[in-house]
Amino acid sequence: MLSTSHFEPLYQFLGFALTVTSHLSCVTQDVFIAGTDTGTLALEWGMAELVRNPGAMRKAQAEVRRAVGEAEFVEDRHVRELHYLKLVVREALRLHPPGPFLLPRASRADTRVAGFDVPVNTRVTINVWAIGRDPDAWEDPDAFLPERFEGSAVDFRGQHFQLLPFGAGRRGCPGVGLGTAVVELALANLLHCFDWEVPGGGRGEDLDMEEEFGIVIRRKHPLLLRATPWTPSSEVQN
Numbered sequence: 001m002l003s004t005s006h007f008e009p010l011y012q013f014l015g016f017a018l019t020v021t022s023h024l025s026c027v028t029q030d031v032f033i034a035g036t037d038t039g040t041l042a043l044e045w046g047m048a049e050l051v052r053n054p055g056a057m058r059k060a061q062a063e064v065r066r067a068v069g070e071a072e073f074v075e076d077r078h079v080r081e082l083h084y085l086k087l088v089v090r091e092a093l094r095l096h097p098p099g100p101f102l103l104p105r106a107s108r109a110d111t112r113v114a115g116f117d118v119p120v121n122t123r124v125t126i127n128v129w130a131i132g133r134d135p136d137a138w139e140d141p142d143a144f145l146p147e148r149f150e151g152s153a154v155d156f157r158g159q160h161f162q163l164l165p166f167g168a169g170r171r172g173c174p175g176v177g178l179g180t181a182v183v184e185l186a187l188a189n190l191l192h193c194f195d196w197e198v199p200g201g202g203r204g205e206d207l208d209m210e211e212e213f214g215i216v217i218r219r220k221h222p223l224l225l226r227a228t229p230w231t232p233s234s235e236v237q238n
């Protein structure tokens with residue numbers, strides 16, 4: 001005769017399976033949320049900066065179109081050659097890190113940072129938005145100048161503390177490689193396939209760049225641009 005105790009191992013296993021499934025679901029959601037909004041925002045801010053800086057837009061577009069040649073779309077193999085476009089993405093992430101305050105930390109011991117006492121268990125946020133615009137770290141910090149990274153070793157993988165759009169250390173973004181690759185590929189395709197302008201004949205230089213701060217930094221007003229399809233043959237016709 002079977003008693004409820006016979007089913008105890010089954011109950012335990014089901015409980016364990018349920019916990020694992022719910023953890024997996026949470027982790028998947030975290031990765032999905034962390035990996036989608038951030039990339040979209042980087043792309044949107046990058047496009048806005050390029051429209052506001054027509055010189056940089058022309059240079060990036062010329063590079064992409066030269067590398068892609070007769071191909072219809074930009075592929076990974078082309079992106080490897082897009083030296084200037086990578087500088088554009090780095091500069092866009094300096095000025096507009098999608099996660100301006102990273103994820104909060106807590107101090108594990110009493111400590112002293114830059115002359116400030118930080119008691120144990122203090123919640124610490126790191127303002128990478130402000131660090132990216134710090135005049136002590138950057139020349140002409142508010143200007144969009146991808147060229148500033150020409151020949152510079154400063155990158156965003158967490159080793160250079162003046163540029164931390166992906167955070168740093170053990171809790172730094174694990175998606176830095178994928179995130180960058182997606183933003184570079186998407187931006188390159190937008191630049192290759194279309195010419196961009198402000199609707200209604202407005203000047204790109206006057207584009208509104210107001211920010212809305214939260215866990216992520218969004219544009220206060222959505223970016224609205226007119227896209228004109230471009231192919232190598234449209235160049236010949238012009």
Ligand code: HEM
Nearest residue numbers: 034035038039099102103165166167168171172173175179
């Ligand atoms: C341009 C794209 C991206 C940006 C700017 C970005 C930025 C960040 C930042 C600032 C953090 C917090 C790091 C810290 O506090 O030190 C973070 C965490 C994280 N990111 Fe990304 N991310 C991007 C793309 C991705 C992608 C594509 C994925 C996954 C496929 C991803 C997965 C995660 C996860 C799971 C965390 C939490 C890590 C932890 O708490 O240990 N991210 N990301």
